[in-house]
Amino acid sequence: QESLNFAYGYPESSAIGIAVADYKSAVEERSEGSLSVTGFPMSLLSLSETSPGVRDGLADVGFVLTPYLPAEYSTNLFLHELNLLITLAENPTGKEPLAYTGAMLEYTFNDCPECLAEYQAQNQVYTGGGVTPLYNLLCKDVQITSIEDLAGKRLRAGGAGFVRFAEKFGAQGVRLPVNEVYEGLDQGILDCAMNSAPELTNYNLHEVVTDITLAVPGGAFAGVASANVNADRWKAMTDAQREALLWGGAQITASTTWGFYTDDAVAIQNAKDKGINILEADAELAAAVKEFAREDLNIVSDLFRDTYGVERATEIRDEFQPILEKWYGLVADVETKEQLQQLYWDEVISKVDPASYAQ
Amino acid sequence: MSDIQIAGLFVGALFFLILMRVPIGISLIAVSFGGLWSMFNWNIAWGSLGIVPYNFANSWVLSSIPAFLMMGFICYHTRLTQGLFSAAQTWLSGLPGGLAIASVFGCAGFAAVTGSSVACSAAMGKIAVPEMMRNRYSPELATGTIAAAGTIGALIPPSILMILYGIISRQSVSQLFLGGLVVGIITLAAYVLLIVVRVKLNPNLAPPVDGNRATRAEKIKALGQTWPVLLIVIGVFAGLFGGAFTPTEAGAIGALLSMIVAALYRTLTFRAIRMAVVETITTTAALLIIAVGASLLTRFLALSGIGDALSSSILAFGVSPVLIMIGVVVVYLLLGMMLEPVGAMLLTLPIVLPLVDETGYSLLWFGVVLVKLLEIGMITPPMGMNVFVIKGVVGNAVSLTAVFRGVFWFVVIDLLIVALLIAFPDIVLFLPRWMN
Amino acid sequence: MKVIGKLISGINGLASGIAGVLVIIMVVHVSADVTMRYVFERPLDATILYVSVFYMIAIAFLPLGLVEQKDSHIAVELLAERFPDRIQTALAFIATLVTAIVAAAVTVRTGQEALSKYAAGAYSIEAGGKILTWPSYFYLPIGFGMMAVVSVWKLIAMLTGRDSGLSMMKVEDPYLSEEKSNV
Ligand code: NA
Ligand code: NA
DSSP: OEEEEEEESSOTTSHHHHHHHHHHHHHHHHTTTSEEEEEEESSSOOGGGHHHHHHHTSSSEEEEEGGGOTTTTHHHHHHHHGGGGGGGOSSOOSOHHHHHHHHHHHIIIIIOHHHHHHHHHTTEEOOOOOOOOOEEEEESSOOOOSHHHHTTOEEEOSSHHHHHHHHHTTOEEEOOOGGGHHHHHHTTSOSEEEEETTHHHHTOGGGTOOEEETTSSOOOOOOEEEEEEEHHHHHTSOHHHHHHHHHHHHHHHHHHHHHHHHHHHHHHHHHHHTTOEEEOOOHHHHHHHHHHHHHHHHHHHHHHHHTSOOTTHHHHHHHHHHHHHHHHHHTTTOOSHHHHHHHHHHHTGGGSOTTTTTO | OOHHHHHHHHHHHHHHHHHTTOOHHHHHHHHHHHHHHHHSOHHHHHHHHHHHHHHHHOOTGGGHHHHHHHHHHHHHHTTTTHHHHHHHHHHTTTSTTHHHHHHHHHHHHHHTTOSOHHHHHHHHHHHHHHHHHHTTOOHHHHHHHHHHHHGGGGTSSSOHHHHHHHHHHTOOHHHHHHHHHHHHHHHHHHHHHHHHHHHHHOGGGSOOOOSSOOOHHHHHHHHHTTHHHHHHHHHHHHHHHTTSOOHHHHHHHHHHHHHHHHHHTTOOOHHHHHHHHHHHHHHHHHHHHHHHHHHHHHHHHHHTTHHHHHHHHHHTTOSSHHHHHHHHHHHHHHHHHHSOHHHHHHHHHHHHHHHHHHHTOOHHHHHHHHHHHHHHHTTSSSSOHHHHHHHHHHGGGSOHHHHHHHHHHHHHHHHHHHHHHHHOTHHHHHHHHHHO | OHHHHHHHHHHHHHHHHHHHHHHHHHHHHHHHHHHHHHTSSOOOTTHHHIIIIIIIHHHHHTTHHHHHHTTOSOOOOTTGGGSOHHHHHHHHHHHHHHHHHHHHHHHHHHHHHHHHHHHHTOEEEETTEEEEOGGGGGHHHHHHHHHHHHHHHHHHHHHHTSOOOOOOOOOOOHHHHHHHHHO
16 A cells, blocks of 8 residues: 655645545545545645655645746746636636636646646646635725725735736735735735635634625636646556546545635625625726736736746637636536536546556 | 654654754754654655755745844844833832843833744843843843743734634634733733742842832933833834834834934944844854754654654543643643744644544634743743744853753743643633623 | 965855845845835835845855854753763764764755756746746855855864864954943
């Protein structure tokens, strides 16, 4: 029996901790007990250490976030940066993150040899992804529904794209690490944080937030390789064991994304129950957010092609869009985590050949 | 040999190296490396050396440590602090150990600004310890007081440890803060009482109380000399609570403010800046190599599966809630000897939280008790980060052993407080409940 | 001996001089960011990156050689100071040897990491564009490397029984030196 250590830089009780528990049972069952998985929440490797940690074998499997290593994962990161496409969905149903996850899986496995090469260069084997829900404005003592409301506000920005968003609307993008957002809002350093709703619970933000504007700035976090396997361990395994890990990859991808998707609904409902105001952008702001998304997609494509070394950036963007459109249809009927896992497995991961993949 | 046995063996080796006067940071790195190598293989051990040091120091929140150190060193080398303690002495002239008591209050004040006890000890160490020693306080009392009083930094909000605990255990951070505030104030009162009693019992610890009480005019005059430090502290407080900057940024603002005030005070010489800077960077480097080593050790212990061993040893204390809690206390005191708080927390919470939940004690209450326990670990030998900070700040004037001797009675008092909290959980819970 | 000792002290002085300048820049940079954000409502770009990568890593590791040179690494005397002098000398030799080996190992490993980051051209994506971060990885092999050099040099001095020639720059106490001048 082979035992695998799985490192993830989140608490055990988080959506990701639950997804890792699902992965463990999926892999152990599918491999008929020839593989066992032990999860290490936070203590073994921090978020920024997970990729090099899996590379050097400190963990056998890890929940890797590509934005921590932009030079090493530039193409993968570019796929994440296209997340503003979600904002442009014509008939939004709330299931866009589920579709984005599927599109990213499909594109990474089938159409993006440079993506897989980037993982290989870090001595890792990609087996799954995952996407968070939409970003909202989580505000304290400030209500934002119009373009004018945004002017002059201090908004927590988790990345360069959010700073561009803030600047576009005459606000300030303040870079603060997520664990300082609570105090930032509490002390008035921030007016709002651009974060997804589950962060209300994950970082106790519901204690300080008074108003939430949904789907502004939009977009989602997709820079996730949720179960990267150390390549040396992978190569030493039997085909059946590798197939079990791929099955686990489908599981953790579905569990992570589904966990966030349902947490989102729960978090927004809890916020309502706690008396937090849930606001919608007015028509003008909603249109401006879409306009920003369209412009920013061009900026991002140019940036990644010219500055960050993704030569195929424009081509990737054009190829990715129809795949995403296809996935909007595929996820329309998904109602459970199990269905989602089966969908990711049937459509993409089952087609990966365990004998030849990542050799 | 099982992984747990290997872990035990290497922890023993760690104690041996440290007692043989191998630098603590070096001992920690060597033992973690050796442990990973023998438990797994060369590649994993070798890999860890490349990953951990950079990623550990690459930290925005950690930057408050050199910043607060710099603030303390600038205040000290530009002699901004000289009025502070004569004022404390004048005002507290009736109390035995007045300066030490004033220092504890000073630390509590700083605690309200900084989120970490290391930053707290760093800022107060250079300001208060030399003043006490010049006033013929025993070195042990002077250094021990500040090292212990620094622990109040993580109890009184803001507190990095409580925020982290709140995230992991899904407890309300603001309620944790309220509970921490109560325990912080209790600790403050207990420390003051301890100093008074100890100085009364052993007059050698502090200079005799001045027979003539200061007059009101003298008191006001003395207060007038404290303006430089007051200005800095008020500036930092006002900015923090006025929403101008975060606790992490407060260190840098404090350091810059102390340079500006020293310039107004006309003591900001190039030499003073140079000395403050040299002390800041050497102290930071000496502390961070230990923190890096402790962080490596945490990975080794996590992989050894020590978690399961811990939960079974806690359960070995019995099944009644109080006995389990005593087991938890003993385990954290032992862990606190070697690990720094964040590592100890990340390593153990996944195992300990469900255990505590089963006992029926509230997780909110446990968060406050846990922070108190982890802070006790900051002053217990052989790995006591607060003690190291004080040692780094005072240099070769006082030995590390003497500082550890100085904190002894404070640890005893701390343990009494923990016992009190276990016996009467409402001490922690009444304020959060009442504010809700 | 003296020349080499002086040379080593000089390099340590230079490395920690850089760290010292960076600690001042850090203080000013963070204060400027706060002022720009709070007073002028225009925060500076990428302050967190500059602080955590370029200042903190330098401040944490560049002074390691100087710390070793000044014997300022924190160690526990508790037991060792009770032994007879000859055993204490032997312990000091062993402690320095362990320090040299560990520091050298970390130097090699962090050096490898720095070279691979250089080869990858590691950068961070910030609002103002691409900021190269690979240079910061070189602070580690420099700091640990100087720590290894100093401890090896101390070992040689102990073995030959000659003065290492390392300068023990002392930080003066403003209050105590003040009192002395009154005597
Ligand atoms: Na505090
Ligand atoms: Na300790």
